[in-house]
Amino acid sequence: MARIGIITFSDGRDFVHRDLAEFDRGVENKIAQALTEKGHEVVRAEEVVWTNELATREARRVADMRPDLTIFNIPVWAFPHFAMLAAHATPGPLLLFSSLSPQYPGMVGMLAAAGSLDQIGRVYGRAWGSIEEPAVLERVEVFARAAAAVRSLDGSIFGRIGGRPMGMYTAVSSTDQWMEKFGVDVEEIDQWELVRRSETIEKSRLRAAREWLEKHAAGVHYDGKQLTPELLERQIASYYVMRELIEEWHLDFSGIKAQPELTTHFATMDVTEAFLNDPYDWDGPKETHVCATEADMDAALTMQLLKGLSHTPVLFADVRHYHTDRGIWDLCNSGQHATWFAARSDDPAENMKHVNLYPEGFYFRAGGASVHHVAAPGDFTFARLTRLKGRYRMHVMLGSLERYDQATNDFLMKQSDYNWPHAFARMEASVEEILGRYGSNHIHAIPGNYVEDLRIICKLLDIDYDGFGSAA
Numbered sequence: 001m002a003r004i005g006i007i008t009f010s011d012g013r014d015f016v017h018r019d020l021a022e023f024d025r026g027v028e029n030k031i032a033q034a035l036t037e038k039g040h041e042v043v044r045a046e047e048v049v050w051t052n053e054l055a056t057r058e059a060r061r062v063a064d065m066r067p068d069l070t071i072f073n074i075p076v077w078a079f080p081h082f083a084m085l086a087a088h089a090t091p092g093p094l095l096l097f098s099s100l101s102p103q104y105p106g107m108v109g110m111l112a113a114a115g116s117l118d119q120i121g122r123v124y125g126r127a128w129g130s131i132e133e134p135a136v137l138e139r140v141e142v143f144a145r146a147a148a149a150v151r152s153l154d155g156s157i158f159g160r161i162g163g164r165p166m167g168m169y170t171a172v173s174s175t176d177q178w179m180e181k182f183g184v185d186v187e188e189i190d191q192w193e194l195v196r197r198s199e200t201i202e203k204s205r206l207r208a209a210r211e212w213l214e215k216h217a218a219g220v221h222y223d224g225k226q227l228t229p230e231l232l233e234r235q236i237a238s239y240y241v242m243r244e245l246i247e248e249w250h251l252d253f254s255g256i257k258a259q260p261e262l263t264t265h266f267a268t269m270d271v272t273e274a275f276l277n278d279p280y281d282w283d284g285p286k287e288t289h290v291c292a293t294e295a296d297m298d299a300a301l302t303m304q305l306l307k308g309l310s311h312t313p314v315l316f317a318d319v320r321h322y323h324t325d326r327g328i329w330d331l332c333n334s335g336q337h338a339t340w341f342a343a344r345s346d347d348p349a350e351n352m353k354h355v356n357l358y359p360e361g362f363y364f365r366a367g368g369a370s371v372h373h374v375a376a377p378g379d380f381t382f383a384r385l386t387r388l389k390g391r392y393r394m395h396v397m398l399g400s401l402e403r404y405d406q407a408t409n410d411f412l413m414k415q416s417d418y419n420w421p422h423a424f425a426r427m428e429a430s431v432e433e434i435l436g437r438y439g440s441n442h443i444h445a446i447p448g449n450y451v452e453d454l455r456i457i458c459k460l461l462d463i464d465y466d467g468f469g470s471a472a
């Protein structure tokens, strides 16, 4: 839920404002009530703004509360320079709102304020109508959700464990650009920390976690070589080390390089990453922590924004294969899919009964468990930040995940890497468009339709929105 500021604007003539004050407050009360009922925290200006001095003072007062979104409520003709002064004193996202009432020219006031902000290049959104209409409230809420996702990045820390994996330019971004554009700092941490600290984790915790996995997973397929209880415990130890690093370095989200050093000489990070992204681990429920495979920075950033919209785990996958005969994509990963995707249940046991821990294959000589499952069906929004000549763009498409009978699932999965996690996706965009333009080996997804939210996010962050197929 978002924290939403509301400032109401009025006519600058004292005798006019006096007559309008009650009406102004009435509209504001309704907006505040509707948003509060939806669970948002509402921060209101103390006075209706009808002088230049009040514009700055009230906007500063509301801005001090760091709202995710500030609504400029313009229910009557309001002098536009008040909105300009208040916008200047409001660092965060803005939404102009006017009621559609023939009685007072609020719409005229909003259009005048909007044009003024356009002239100075200030980014803002617009909504209009009665907040009591569900569609109007929904528009305001979508804007608030997008604004909150953007604001959540501001001042956050990304933990980059290891550097560029296997020459992947698309996994690396400029720390200057991240700070300038998103307000995110990057903390560089050597992978050696995972190796060094894993020895220090109490053995009883490792055993308890391993036994939990053995109890709840559909199967833990030890082979005495690539997957042994000792190797699984090493992966669990890496999870606990990551939790330590997250706490010590105050990391909001992270990525682990893993390939090739850890995956050749230590263990794969699949178990670690899966349970960081999950809303639970063997110790109980917890906050999800976005952790990107291959320390893919733009993946992690996309995932953090998507998490801000859906408040669920976010899928990280390779765009691995297109089954031409069936028109479906196999979004598979040499790292993790959070186990939550197996059934999308709040109950870990429900998800885990679809999860098999298989020995890693020939790419990963150090071994460990691959967290295998097939994602549960449903409608999803797929997205990915990429850069075109250094400028950020957000690829967006809609699609649905499908799951078939066991024989069909197995037949399809055996064509790629069976032991990795899979998500079969039917996209609302053609294969020609996707393979012709999509700019990454990785893709991310959340359940539901968040196309409009992503358009707003792009506007707020000055990123090019790049929709595919039905999301164009």
Ligand SMILES: C[C@H](O)[C@@H](O)[C@@H](O)C(=O)CO
Pocket (backbone or CB within 6 Å): 259, 294, 318, 333, 334, 335, 363, 441, 442
């Ligand atoms: C086979 C490679 O080692 C994998 O890591 C590769 O499939 C990727 O995941 C590339 O993103």
